Amino acid sequence: MAIAMDQRIDAIQRSCAAKPGITSFGGGLPSENLFPRRQLADAAHKVISRANGAALQYGWPEGQKVLREFVSKRLRARGVDVTADDIIITSGAQQALALTVSALTFPGMRMHVGAETYPAALELFRSKNVTPTLDVDEAHACYAMQSVCNPRGLGMSVERHAEIFTSGLPIIIDEAYAELRFDGHLERPLICCARDRAWLIGTFSKTLAPGLRVGWLVPPRQNREQILQKKQDMDLQTGSLSQSVLAEFLLRFDFDAHLVAARTEYQRRADTLVAAVLKHFPQWEFDEPQGGFSVFARTNRTGDDAKFLAEAASHGVSFDPGRLFRSTNQSSPMALRLCYSNVKEDAIDDAMARLAKAWKSFAPPC
Amino acid sequence: MAIAMDQRIDAIQRSCAAKPGITSFGGGLPSENLFPRRQLADAAHKVISRANGAALQYGWPEGQKVLREFVSKRLRARGVDVTADDIIITSGAQQALALTVSALTFPGMRMHVGAETYPAALELFRSKNVTPTLDVDEAHACYAMQSVCNPRGLGMSVERHAEIFTSGLPIIIDEAYAELRFDGHLERPLICCARDRAWLIGTFSKTLAPGLRVGWLVPPRQNREQILQKKQDMDLQTGSLSQSVLAEFLLRFDFDAHLVAARTEYQRRADTLVAAVLKHFPQWEFDEPQGGFSVFARTNRTGDDAKFLAEAASHGVSFDPGRLFRSTNQSSPMALRLCYSNVKEDAIDDAMARLAKAWKSFAPPC
Numbered sequence: 252m253a254i255a256m257d258q259r260i261d262a263i264q265r266s267c268a269a270k271p272g273i274t275s276f277g278g279g280l281p282s283e284n285l286f287p288r289r290q291l292a293d294a295a296h297k298v299i300s301r302a303n304g305a306a307l308q309y310g311w312p313e314g315q316k317v318l319r320e321f322v323s324k325r326l327r328a329r330g331v332d333v334t335a336d337d338i339i340i341t342s343g344a345q346q347a348l349a350l351t352v353s354a355l356t357f358p359g360m361r362m363h364v365g366a367e368t369y370p371a372a373l374e375l376f377r378s379k380n381v382t383p384t385l386d387v388d389e390a391h392a393c394y395a396m397q398s399v400c401n402p403r404g405l406g407m408s409v410e411r412h413a414e415i416f417t418s419g420l421p422i423i424i425d426e427a428y429a430e431l432r433f434d435g436h437l438e439r440p441l442i443c444c445a446r447d448r449a450w451l452i453g454t455f456s457k458t459l460a461p462g463l464r465v466g467w468l469v470p471p472r473q474n475r476e477q478i479l480q481k482k483q484d485m486d487l488q489t490g491s492l493s494q495s496v497l498a499e500f501l502l503r504f505d506f507d508a509h510l511v512a513a514r515t516e517y518q519r520r521a522d523t524l525v526a527a528v529l530k531h532f533p534q535w536e537f538d539e540p541q542g543g544f545s546v547f548a549r550t551n552r553t554g555d556d557a558k559f560l561a562e563a564a565s566h567g568v569s570f571d572p573g574r575l576f577r578s579t580n581q582s583s584p585m586a587l588r589l590c591y592s593n594v595k596e597d598a599i600d601d602a603m604a605r606l607a608k609a610w611k612s613f614a615p616p617c
Numbered sequence: 618m619a620i621a622m623d624q625r626i627d628a629i630q631r632s633c634a635a636k637p638g639i640t641s642f643g644g645g646l647p648s649e650n651l652f653p654r655r656q657l658a659d660a661a662h663k664v665i666s667r668a669n670g671a672a673l674q675y676g677w678p679e680g681q682k683v684l685r686e687f688v689s690k691r692l693r694a695r696g697v698d699v700t701a702d703d704i705i706i707t708s709g710a711q712q713a714l715a716l717t718v719s720a721l722t723f724p725g726m727r728m729h730v731g732a733e734t735y736p737a738a739l740e741l742f743r744s745k746n747v748t749p750t751l752d753v754d755e756a757h758a759c760y761a762m763q764s765v766c767n768p769r770g771l772g773m774s775v776e777r778h779a780e781i782f783t784s785g786l787p788i789i790i791d792e793a794y795a796e797l798r799f800d801g802h803l804e805r806p807l808i809c810c811a812r813d814r815a816w817l818i819g820t821f822s823k824t825l826a827p828g829l830r831v832g833w834l835v836p837p838r839q840n841r842e843q844i845l846q847k848k849q850d851m852d853l854q855t856g857s858l859s860q861s862v863l864a865e866f867l868l869r870f871d872f873d874a875h876l877v878a879a880r881t882e883y884q885r886r887a888d889t890l891v892a893a894v895l896k897h898f899p900q901w902e903f904d905e906p907q908g909g910f911s912v913f914a915r916t917n918r919t920g921d922d923a924k925f926l927a928e929a930a931s932h933g934v935s936f937d938p939g940r941l942f943r944s945t946n947q948s949s950p951m952a953l954r955l956c957y958s959n960v961k962e963d964a965i966d967d968a969m970a971r972l973a974k975a976w977k978s979f980a981p982p983c
């Protein structure tokens with residue numbers, strides 16, 4: 252539901268979202284099926300009803316302690332040197348990134364990124380006159396997704412990991428999808444060996460519910476006070492209601508069991524989509540995802556992926572055009588992110604058949 | 618619950634908040650008594666339980682339409698030329714202000730402000746190298762609270778209104794407390810006669826519950842797209858959960874009746890505090906508030922208001938030191954904001970008696 256920088260893409264995606272008949276492979280939305288509605292509804296009712304509870308009142312900029320303790324405990328279990336005081340609860344991972352960027356970057360800076368990456372990060376960098384670059388040697392800092400990279404759904408390569416680590420540069424580590432590797436494996440966060448120059452970002456948006464807008468940031472210790480002041484300048488604090496609901500939920504329900512169920516469901520949907528892509532687009536290239544929400548399919552055609560999106564929409568299918576994920580912002584060779592995360596399994600094959608028709612009419616075989 | 622720029626003040630206020638025995642006149646917190654807990658709890662349970670509801674999923678950066686319609690309808694009734702498309706739902710008034718500042722200001726800019734004003738606005742201006750100034754003639758833009766100014770609780774003077782209007786400068790209009798004038802009167806917003814250079818900010822934080830973090834911004838029409846992009850860069854969107862809960866609440870309950878009850882309660886507390894200040898501090902000056910949450914009491918003493926806060930805390934009372942509200946950041950002549958909003962009426966006189974003891978030991982009569 253993000254605005255695409257390209258106005259045409261934004262217009263098509265908004266129009267698709269408003270039509271009930273469209274199957275959407277766009278947006279990186281978690282599965283509606285996985286929201287623990289009953290548990291969250293009960294938690295909300297309880298924390299709002301509580302006299303003198305925290306849910307409706309102002310809170311501190313760093314966020315509620317019980318959440319900071321939850322996050323720090325999980326990170327400590329992975330070998331990260333953190334306490335609850337090192338965690339800052341943010342309004343989603345995006346705000347954690349925005350805070351980091353506001354502290355770390357300067358106009359004219361170059362930021363090392365992967366060949367494809369999270370579009371809202373690229374847009375944020377560009378808005379600050381920070382140029383994304385694939386070349387770590389010419390970069391002033393690095394942005395990397397660990398364990399599960401968006402959009403390919405793969406872990407970080409050993410080479411890139413080593414390159415980033417040995418660069419000695421500040422590192423922004425985005426773990427938005429990290430806990431959604433299908434095999435449950437979590438990479439050892441780069442922050443473990445670069446505590447004083449790493450900024451670790453995480454969120455409950457992909458694992459639980461994005462509507463809560465609860466993420467976190469672990470800045471280097473020397474930047475904590477600065478970030479807290481920036482956080483206050485930006486929005487005073489992350490919503491007390493969301494934090495209280497989440498804290499109550501985590502206290503009573505088994506988050507790890509929820510993650511297991513989520514990984515299972517996403518793997519099943521990924522397998523179904525992979526089979527459908529192989530069937531309907533044998534000529535396209537892609538990696539089988541190891542986790543996350545999407546397949547990044549690459550064609551060997553040059554062309555305007557926004558026009559292909561418009562064609563696909565007329566066949567009742569939408570997706571995220573590949574250019575959005577590229578540091579170059581280039582459409583060619585055309586590619587597309589297909590999110591299986593919020594499409595029911597039994598709808599996937601049929602939608603891909605319609606996408607194949609759209610592709611055929613958009614790019615007839617040579 | 619905001620961080621004071623002054624580290625000492627921050628430390629004392631945090632320590633006071635952690636002690637149950639302290640009576641706090643600080644923080645600008647709405648009354649716990651006024652939270653419609655049952656109605657909000659029911660609304661939350663309902664919207665979270667709803668299959669395919671908006672509460673847990675991603676939404677668009679501009680916010681939910683039903684809320685934008687609610688806000689625009691109320692503004693139209695006051696003569697403002699707006700539709701739902703002109704409203705951007707923000708993570709509280711603070712984010713509306715941060716968005717405005719990021720679009721409107723430049724380093725070295727001078728911002729016209731009142732003699733005392735909202736501390737987090739002053740901090741935000743300073744963080745962007747924008748200098749607050751009382752002199753509108755040397756300013757590049759104006760920041761003004763309408764209907765009810767923080768901390769004095771008065772409307773804007775006719776002179777200042779005219780001065781700001783005739784300046785032709787961009788105007789940031791902060792209506793955070795506007796609907797909480799005791800007489801229910803709302804000033805005609807300056808935006809009515811300066812639609813293309815006024816940025817109107819409002820919030821449900823003071824009228825309903827700050828824990829929701831739902832505010833709004835009406836930017837000039839030519840700035841809407843730019844602000845939406847900045848909003849997305851900052852946190853993607855305002856929390857869906859809060860928006861859905863609020864929308865459901867507003868649909869089923871009488872917000873205007875709630876406002877009437879709130880104004881009545883705040884007026885009663887204001888009257889009690891005014892009587893207590895007159896009794897215990899006959900030498901202090903203050904204006905009787907016409908609305909809002911606080912009395913701004915001025916002494917004729919020079920001194921360090923942070924030290925007085927420490928003394929008051931040792932007597933079981935806290936408040937917001939006057940320097941925080943001054944564009945000059947000066948402590949002298951010493952002043953203090955006393956928020957009656959979240960102090961029970963029967964606790965006010967006793968707390969002021971303790972504050973008088975603290976004042977006596979801090980500043981013995983000459």
